[in-house]
Amino acid sequence: MAINHPSARSENDSWDIVSSVGYTALGVASARALQSRRAQPLALDPFAEAFVKAAGHPETDAQLANAGDEADWDERTALWADFFGSRTRYFDEYFAASATPQVVILASGLDARAYRIPWAKGVVLFEVDQPEVLRFKGEVIGKLGAQPLVERHEVAADLRDDWPVALKAAGFDPAKPTAWLAEGLLIYLPGAAQDALFEQINALSAPGSHIGAENGFRPGDVGRIREAAAKGLSLGAEDSAFDVTSLWYDDPRELPERWLAERGWDVAPVNRAELAASQGRPFPDRFAELWRSSGYFTAERR
Numbered sequence: 287m288a289i290n291h292p293s294a295r296s297e298n299d300s301w302d303i304v305s306s307v308g309y310t311a312l313g314v315a316s317a318r319a320l321q322s323r324r325a326q327p328l329a330l331d332p333f334a335e336a337f338v339k340a341a342g343h344p345e346t347d348a349q350l351a352n353a354g355d356e357a358d359w360d361e362r363t364a365l366w367a368d369f370f371g372s373r374t375r376y377f378d379e380y381f382a383a384s385a386t387p388q389v390v391i392l393a394s395g396l397d398a399r400a401y402r403i404p405w406a407k408g409v410v411l412f413e414v415d416q417p418e419v420l421r422f423k424g425e426v427i428g429k430l431g432a433q434p435l436v437e438r439h440e441v442a443a444d445l446r447d448d449w450p451v452a453l454k455a456a457g458f459d460p461a462k463p464t465a466w467l468a469e470g471l472l473i474y475l476p477g478a479a480q481d482a483l484f485e486q487i488n489a490l491s492a493p494g495s496h497i498g499a500e501n502g503f504r505p506g507d508v509g510r511i512r513e514a515a516a517k518g519l520s521l522g523a524e525d526s527a528f529d530v531t532s533l534w535y536d537d538p539r540e541l542p543e544r545w546l547a548e549r550g551w552d553v554a555p556v557n558r559a560e561l562a563a564s565q566g567r568p569f570p571d572r573f574a575e576l577w578r579s580s581g582y583f584t585a586e587r588r
């Protein structure tokens with residue numbers, strides 16, 4: 287599936303699980319499936335492999351088939367699995383620590399946290415994504431007969447639109463503290479849509495709410511990463527026909543950590559290299575340098 291530069295995006299584009307931005311959710315599921323094969327996984331996702339098999343995309347199928355067991359992995363495969371394993375674990379721990387009665391997973395993709403991590407009694411969880419992505423996930427989960435470990439609601443909406451209307455219609459209560467998650471989302475949003483997203487989250491967050499997010503890029507980062515990818519220095523499959531960088535935006539936008547801090551949120555950022563080190567996993571200097579201005583943060587509203 288070749289996607290041409292400079293951008294494969296348009297204003298109201300939509301997708302399913304094997305196209306455009308939808309396929310990135312499948313790619314992450316494939317990485318989580320690999321991570322789950324590790325003897326000591328950073329996160330165990332028993333649903334990830336089933337998502338990949340059900341989608342039947344040649345690249346992700348080949349990725350899992352060719353990787354084999356952990357003992358056979360080359361450095362590239364291990365780094366790919368750990369890049370997403372590290373992120374998954376970080377946000378699993380974020381949810382365990384935030385302990386709010388309400389949870390909103392924005393751009394949930396094939397995130398199976400509703401089915402795989404423990405939740406306190408009475409928690410209500412909302413997953414927001416495009417309709418075809420939610421439909422695919424629901425079909426696979428349905429065939430597996432898995433039950434959510436939490437009260438789960440799907441919200442089919444576009445995060446560039448007025449998604450809070452759909453969220454509230456699904457039962458979201460702005461008076462309750464919420465733990466929000468934006469994992470692997472911001473770089474797929476134009477700057478204005480990202481800024482609007484944080485305005486909306488801020489407006490819907492009662493005191494005691496939390497945010498966990500993978501922050502986006504700074505202007506110029508996408509070009510640097512694209513250049514490195516062209517030289518084979520990217521994470522992920524070397525011979526992939528899928529050019530993820532053509533789906534990213536790096537137009538100007540607020541720095542979410544600063545914007546939230548100015549509005550009374552206590553923000554705690556971490557960069558990818560520090561996080562990997564704290565998890566006992568390598569993150570080579572060449573990647574630390576390449577991804578230097580992006581990472582993750584959590585925030586709590588006082």
Ligand SMILES: C[S@@+](CC[C@H](N)C(=O)[O-])C[C@H]1O[C@@H](n2cnc3c(N)ncnc32)[C@H](O)[C@@H]1O
Pocket residue numbers: 307308310311314315392393394395396397414415416419443444445446468469470471474475
């Ligand atoms: C890289 S995947 C991440 C999925 C999931 N958060 C995870 O980490 O496994 C990106 C996800 O963002 C969703 N997404 C991106 N832009 C969106 C938009 N404007 N509206 C709704 N969903 C969007 C895609 O459908 C996809 O599921």
